[in-house]
Amino acid sequence: METTVLTDDVIKSANPGMTDFGSGLLIVVSSQCLRCTKKTLDCTICSDFCPVGGIDTTYDGRPNITNSCIKCGACTAVCPSNALAVATKPARQISRWLLQATLRSEQMVIACERTTALLRLAVRTDEADAAIAGLKIVKDARQKEQLIFLPCLAMMTKELWFSVLNEIDVSKVKDLSVLLPIGQCEQCPVNAKENIEELFSEAISMAEQWAGIEVGIITELADVPKKRVANVRQFLVSDEVVDRRGLFTGFVGELKQSWDDNAQVGNRALEESQIQRARRDSFERTRLAADQKKKIATSVRPIETPFRYLLVEALGRNDAHADSVSILVTDTDQDLCNFCGSCVDVCPVRARKKVDDKVVVDDLYCVGCSACLQVCPTEACYFAEVSGRAYLVEEDPEGEAETDDSE
Numbered sequence: 001m002e003t004t005v006l007t008d009d010v011i012k013s014a015n016p017g018m019t020d021f022g023s024g025l026l027i028v029v030s031s032q033c034l035r036c037t038k039k040t041l042d043c044t045i046c047s048d049f050c051p052v053g054g055i056d057t058t059y060d061g062r063p064n065i066t067n068s069c070i071k072c073g074a075c076t077a078v079c080p081s082n083a084l085a086v087a088t089k090p091a092r093q094i095s096r097w098l099l100q101a102t103l104r105s106e107q108m109v110i111a112c113e114r115t116t117a118l119l120r121l122a123v124r125t126d127e128a129d130a131a132i133a134g135l136k137i138v139k140d141a142r143q144k145e146q147l148i149f150l151p152c153l154a155m156m157t158k159e160l161w162f163s164v165l166n167e168i169d170v171s172k173v174k175d176l177s178v179l180l181p182i183g184q185c186e187q188c189p190v191n192a193k194e195n196i197e198e199l200f201s202e203a204i205s206m207a208e209q210w211a212g213i214e215v216g217i218i219t220e221l222a223d224v225p226k227k228r229v230a231n232v233r234q235f236l237v238s239d240e241v242v243d244r245r246g247l248f249t250g251f252v253g254e255l256k257q258s259w260d261d262n263a264q265v266g267n268r269a270l271e272e273s274q275i276q277r278a279r280r281d282s283f284e285r286t287r288l289a290a291d292q293k294k295k296i297a298t299s300v301r302p303i304e305t306p307f308r309y310l311l312v313e314a315l316g317r318n319d320a321h322a323d324s325v326s327i328l329v330t331d332t333d334q335d336l337c338n339f340c341g342s343c344v345d346v347c348p349v350r351a352r353k354k355v356d357d358k359v360v361v362d363d364l365y366c367v368g369c370s371a372c373l374q375v376c377p378t379e380a381c382y383f384a385e386v387s388g389r390a391y392l393v394e395e396d397p398e399g400e401a402e403t404d405d406s407e
Contacts, residue, residue, distance in 0.1 A: 025087040026054075026065045026073070031348070032083040032303060036062055038345035039375050046075045046084060051192035072190045074154035077199065080369035081348040082305040089151065091160065091306040095313075097148060098164050099279075102173040105146045108164065109224050111179035112153050114188050115141070144224050152190050153178065153200040159307040161207030161215065162325070163314040168213055170318050177216035178204070179224060210325045210388070279317050286316040287364050287391050302365035303349040312364075312391045325388025329366040330373065332359050336380035343372035343381055364391060 030036045034043040040060065047057040054069030076084045076091070085091070101108050141147060150156065164176055185191045204215050218224060283289050288309065315322050332343070332352075337359055344352045344359060351366040352359055363386045372381040 026069055026071060026075070027085050027087050028062050028065065029083045029085060030062050032081045032305070033062055034081055034083070034346075034348055034369065034371050035060070037348055037371070039342060041346065041371055041374060043080070046079055049078045049193070049195070050075055051190050051196070070189060072152040072154070074152050074190055074196065074199065077154055077157045077203065081367055081371070082307055083348065085306070086151075086155070089155075091157070091310060094150065094155070095160060095163055095310050098160065099167065099171075101146075101148050102164060102167040102171040104172065106172055106174040107146050107177070107225055108148065108173050108175065109144075109146045109177045109179050109218060110148050110150065110153070110156070110164075111141075112184070112188075113149050113151050114184060115149070115179055115181060115221070141221055141224075146225055147179065152196070153180070154190065154196050156200060156203060157307050158203040158206040158210075159311040159314070161204050162210050162321075163310050165207055165211035165213045165215070166314045166318050166321060168211075170320075175216060176213075177218050179218045179221065181221075182219050211321045212324060282316045283313055284316075285319075285392055286312045287393055288312045289316070290393055291364060300350065300353075302351050302362055304365065305349060305367055308365065308367065311388070315388050315391055319389070319392055322388040322392060327363075327386045327388065328368040328383055329361065329363045329386050330368060330370075330381055331361055331384040333380045333382060334358050336378045338378050338380075340377060342375045342377065346371045346375045 034041040035057070044057045046063055047053075047055040050069075051072075051074075052068050052070055054066050055075060056064040056066055071086070073086045073089065076082075076086060098108075098110075142149075164173070167173055168176065185197050188196070190196050208214055288304065292304075311325070311327075315325065330352075339354070339357060339359065341354060341359070344354060347366075348369060348371060349365050349367055351362045351364075352372060353362075354360075368383065370383075373379075373383075
């Protein structure tokens with residue numbers, strides 16, 4: 001009978017090669033998949049990128065998520081039409097976590113779940129002390145308020161990085177960094193094709209360009225600022241030998257600090273509530289908010305992808321960087337268009353439609369997936385850039401936002 005202290009839980013939390021990534025079930029949104037449109041395209045980007053062959057595209061139709069999937073969620077960032085999503089950690093939920101953190105910490109650090117796994121025991125051991133020491137490092141890391149853990153940094157798209165950078169010096173957060181110990185990605189199974197660092201570094205670079213703010217990097221966990229925790233209870237139940245002469249003074253000091261901490265928590269909760277309310281109100285400044293109020297049948301309404309929503313929402317909260325944001329969308333050369341409708345049939349987000357005798361594109365929803373360029377027989381479709389400012393509504397002199405009620 002095996003007596004090792006290295007139980008399954010210990011191994012999973014301390015060994016990156018054996019860890020279940022645990023980001024949840026991966027789902028495919030068929031209505032947005034390029035392989036499921038009226039004019040099916042042979043898109044294999046997700047399966048080509050998957051490091052473990054967890055996505056099967058060897059047959060027609062929607063990709064099949066196999067048992068090989070390690071649930072890292074990295075493929076959600078490479079799908080050109082945003083058709084892949086993680087059921088338990090969708091983009092909007094990740095965004096809520098990040099935005100909540102911007103209200104509480106001046107220094108915010110985003111880390112991969114594998115960071116704590118990298119701090120594993122040097123060898124498999126039957127020594128209880130060694131196992132406990134390894135787990136204590138993991139526990140200490142979890143208690144750092146500034147740390148936000150995601151299954152994989154590759155899940156973070158440029159829109160998510162920008163959403164946080166856009167809050168610097170607007171909310172409490174003053175600095176954003178990545179905790180990435182040297183050599184971590186090299187040991188990770190998500191990097192089996194040696195492309196994972198390139199993926200998230202490119203997303204970070206684009207967000208930095210949009211916001212004009214750099215994302216820092218931390219290579220040692222000890223460099224992440226620690227969270228202070230009121231420890232009155234710990235003080236009272238401690239079995240350590242203490243100086244009895246200073247016991248009462250020490251207790252009063254700790255108790256007063258606890259009261260102060262509780263008052264700060266209450267004030268912080270009120271402040272956060274006010275900021276959250278202001279954030280909700282700021283969404284009304286966007287074209288997306290105005291468009292949502294239009295009475296359009298669901299069957300013909302353009303599809304709002306989560307990453308476009310997050311970008312527009314961020315611009316609504318703070319438009320300081322709106323002019324620096326440049327989005328790649330598609331457009332149509334009307335002189336070359338023969339009005340065949342192929343691009344309309346293949347658009348995964350219904351951003352294209354026929355209006356009178358021409359095909360128009362709604363840049364609010366177009367994700368620049370290139371599907372229309374691939375099927376256009378006359379090469380009338382082309383890429384164009386749109387400024388982030390275009391996603392905001394202009395305000396009239398009386399302070400009321402102007403909206404377009406036309407369908």
